[in-house]
Amino acid sequence: MGIVLVALLAGLVGLWLRFRPAPCLFIRLDITSSLHDPKVVSINPLNGDIKWQGKNKRQRSRVSGSGGAGFALAGERSFFFTVPWEGASGFFCYHDLRADNGQPISMDLYVLRRGGEILIGGVAQPRGAGFFVQKMNVLPGDRYQLRWRGSGRVFVGRPLLYRVLPVHERKTIVMLAADTLRGDQIDARVGDVAVAPFLASLCKESARFERCLSPSTWTLPSFASLFTARHEITHGLNSPGILDADQPFLVEAIADSFITVNFNGGCWMQFQSGFQRGFDIVREGGYFGERRTVSAKSLLEGSLDLLEAAEFPVTFLFLHTFQVHTPYAPPADLLRRLDPTHPALASGIFPVEPPAMTASLSEKEHYFRLYQAGVSVFDRETSRFFSGLKRTGLYAQTTFILFGDHGEAFGEHGTWEHGSSLFEEQTHIPLLIRFPAGQFAGKKVAMPVSLLDVFPTLLDWLKIPAPNVPLDGSSLMPILESGATRPVPVVSSLMNCWFEPAIPPILALTYPRYKIVVTFAAPKSGKDDIKAYDRQEDPREMQPLSSLPPAEWQQSLPIIRKFRAYLNQPQYKQRKLQGTDLDPELREQLKALGYL
Numbered sequence: 001m002g003i004v005l006v007a008l009l010a011g012l013v014g015l016w017l018r019f020r021p022a023p024c025l026f027i028r029l030d031i032t033s034s035l036h037d038p039k040v041v042s043i044n045p046l047n048g049d050i051k052w053q054g055k056n057k058r059q060r061s062r063v064s065g066s067g068g069a070g071f072a073l074a075g076e077r078s079f080f081f082t083v084p085w086e087g088a089s090g091f092f093c094y095h096d097l098r099a100d101n102g103q104p105i106s107m108d109l110y111v112l113r114r115g116g117e118i119l120i121g122g123v124a125q126p127r128g129a130g131f132f133v134q135k136m137n138v139l140p141g142d143r144y145q146l147r148w149r150g151s152g153r154v155f156v157g158r159p160l161l162y163r164v165l166p167v168h169e170r171k172t173i174v175m176l177a178a179d180t181l182r183g184d185q186i187d188a189r190v191g192d193v194a195v196a197p198f199l200a201s202l203c204k205e206s207a208r209f210e211r212c213l214s215p216s217t218w219t220l221p222s223f224a225s226l227f228t229a230r231h232e233i234t235h236g237l238n239s240p241g242i243l244d245a246d247q248p249f250l251v252e253a254i255a256d257s258f259i260t261v262n263f264n265g266g267c268w269m270q271f272q273s274g275f276q277r278g279f280d281i282v283r284e285g286g287y288f289g290e291r292r293t294v295s296a297k298s299l300l301e302g303s304l305d306l307l308e309a310a311e312f313p314v315t316f317l318f319l320h321t322f323q324v325h326t327p328y329a330p331p332a333d334l335l336r337r338l339d340p341t342h343p344a345l346a347s348g349i350f351p352v353e354p355p356a357m358t359a360s361l362s363e364k365e366h367y368f369r370l371y372q373a374g375v376s377v378f379d380r381e382t383s384r385f386f387s388g389l390k391r392t393g394l395y396a397q398t399t400f401i402l403f404g405d406h407g408e409a410f411g412e413h414g415t416w417e418h419g420s421s422l423f424e425e426q427t428h429i430p431l432l433i434r435f436p437a438g439q440f441a442g443k444k445v446a447m448p449v450s451l452l453d454v455f456p457t458l459l460d461w462l463k464i465p466a467p468n469v470p471l472d473g474s475s476l477m478p479i480l481e482s483g484a485t486r487p488v489p490v491v492s493s494l495m496n497c498w499f500e501p502a503i504p505p506i507l508a509l510t511y512p513r514y515k516i517v518v519t520f521a522a523p524k525s526g527k528d529d530i531k532a533y534d535r536q537e538d539p540r541e542m543q544p545l546s547s548l549p550p551a552e553w554q555q556s557l558p559i560i561r562k563f564r565a566y567l568n569q570p571q572y573k574q575r576k577l578q579g580t581d582l583d584p585e586l587r588e589q590l591k592a593l594g595y596l
């Protein structure tokens, strides 16, 4: 009898241990209802834009991430909160202080303990933005007070409260996007020299999707597809504008489980595209105003500094860099490694425009080496980032996803750069997923997959339910776990390239062996141009087949009809007209990237 009781009790304890609610690791403080003054400042929830009336003119700012507040300060203002646990904790808050009179505005954190108040930490400056991080040991009965003093405008991001855990218990997910990184550069070599030796070595501890294709071939729709797991015709963001609020969004889907951080290179990635949704912390830039050669360096070092300083228990870190993008101007040491006779090494002058199609092979090759040396810069900085993750002790518990958003053409099919075709050189991107504990290390997947599969894959891996709306991507976990196949075809489209208005709408459907490319004719002006390629015989897609593969063609028809129908929608025609009215900041950044 006694043994039965003990066994029963042990069973109950076991059940409780298994199903007890996970301890709360972090909370976001609601400050909007008590601090934000809509009469003084307006914050656009779609793109984070803040507008307020300054001295005789309207001014703009941005609050970091979602859920912040802005208010006028004249004298003193406070916000009180308690921490729903005890022990080692962290407080994190973005601040942007704008004094009216040149005198510093202070933002201080106090603990109210046993009838007294103790100053824990703070910042004071007349003008400036930054991240305020404070560690504290929470005792029973503690109350906390954030207090501002001075005169002017105050903007604060939504504050985070979190437990500080031992480093081996912290979980990190890193998504690193190398804008414009071609899939074939991971293990490319020039003679005996590896272009990206670190990324090549990373394949050994990652699952590698050898044929990952980009959903589009320019940044805005490609990233919108990554974040929504939807095709361009479903998310609709293929001209300057904001992602519709009713679209699903990867970061919102995981924001209950992770503190979410976004460091990006600006331009299409900046707030005004609406990609800050669900993020607690956003830093954009790290490209503009800095020499191109330090773009990835500043991004990766900055994000590592943040992880080290904040010590979040669970972090989702989204990183994006334009390091590999035009204008190509790599540092001499990495260019010399790949191309010791490159003319830029002697002259110090880097070409702004690509060579003519009729230029000599060696001139074209020199141009390609500039791009590849940029890949080497990215590779070197990623390697340093990994060393940093190892040094901090976070690496063992880190899931790392590396990808590109589209490729880059170097004269193949008569094009340069990207956003002008859907052939291999512009659509083939890298996708590596490094799981903790060596899971799926070295696994190679040869079947075609898409960047818009990343969202469902990540949710599947984290056991987080997918949003209750249709997604166009598929989880890749069944492929890794049981060798299942992904539904085909993989769809890439270029329905509206904003900076290449002369390019007609194109659709590419990739099957394991064949690829079908449809170039849509303008209405009433003739027939669509449809070509098929046998990727087994012709991996560079140079020779169209004389007839379409019948099974793949039948499977393609409904998809082609769907995309054709999109072209006839009034919203599409409307969108085509947008884009002339660009935000001045975006215009500057587009210029720096060589678009205007």
Ligand SMILES: [Zn+2]
Pocket: 179, 180, 218, 219, 220, 405, 406
């Ligand atoms: Zn891009």
